[in-house]
Amino acid sequence: xxxxxxxxxxxxxxxxxxxxxxxxxxxxxxxxxxxxxxxxxxxxxxxxxxxxxxxxxxxxxxxxxxxxxxxxxxxxxxxxxxxxxxxxxxxxxxxxxxxxxxxxxxxxxxxxxxxxxxxxxxxxxxxxxxxxxxxxxxxxxxxxxxxxxxxxxxxxxxxxxxxx
Ligand code: OFO
Numbered sequence: 001x002x003x004x005x006x007x008x009x010x011x012x013x014x015x016x017x018x019x020x021x022x023x024x025x026x027x028x029x030x031x032x033x034x035x036x037x038x039x040x041x042x043x044x045x046x047x048x049x050x051x052x053x054x055x056x057x058x059x060x061x062x063x064x065x066x067x068x069x070x071x072x073x074x075x076x077x078x079x080x081x082x083x084x085x086x087x088x089x090x091x092x093x094x095x096x097x098x099x100x101x102x103x104x105x106x107x108x109x110x111x112x113x114x115x116x117x118x119x120x121x122x123x124x125x126x127x128x129x130x131x132x133x134x135x136x137x138x139x140x141x142x143x144x145x146x147x148x149x150x151x152x153x154x155x156x157x158x159x160x161x162x163x164x
Contacts, residue, residue: 003111007066009104010057010116015071016100017054021047023093026076027086039083042137046090053123060119084141091134098127 002010028043058068080086101123108116 002061002064002066002116003113006104006108006111006113006116007061009107010061010066011069011071013100013104014054014057014061014068015073016097017050017057018071018073019076020050020093020097021054022073023047023076024050024090026078027080027090030078030080030086031083036083053126060116064116084138084145087134087138087141091131091138094127094131094134098131101127 024043024047028040028047031037031043032040058070061068080089101120105117105120105124108114108120
């Protein structure tokens with residue numbers, strides 16, 4: 001049986017995972033609308049993972065004799081200046097989620113709920129992987145950013161219409 005403090009904080013995480021789902025879905029849709037189908041696919045897949053995370057919390061709370069309460073989820077943004085800004089936001093969001101998972105672990109330990117602590121370890125590992133995978137995307141984008149400016153610099157004169 002879940003203790004009230006653990007049940008409450010687990011329920012709060014449903015909203016955070018649900019927001020992650022909509023945030024990445026919104027980013028995927030934005031990228032798709034800008035013709036970046038590869039980035040869109042990455043984000044659609046990420047968004048599906050977040051939905052699965054949210055459902056894991058719902059099932060776990062119910063399985064442990066609590067009651068999962070499905071929250072209202074605030075609207076995610078729908079526009080970003082560019083992909084650099086967008087992926088920085090993904091990384092910040094994942095860091096926020098990691099902190100949030102750590103707080104739940106802390107609460108579970110304080111409440112002597114070792115089963116929940118044990119169950120949460122999957123998320124602890126998952127967050128390490130997610131932060132690292134987003135950091136890799138950012139690193140590659142930064143490298144490409146410089147390379148593409150170099151290539152564009154070589155190409156820009158070909159865009160001029162010849163003078164009559
Ligand atoms: Fe990417 O976060 Fe869910 O847990």
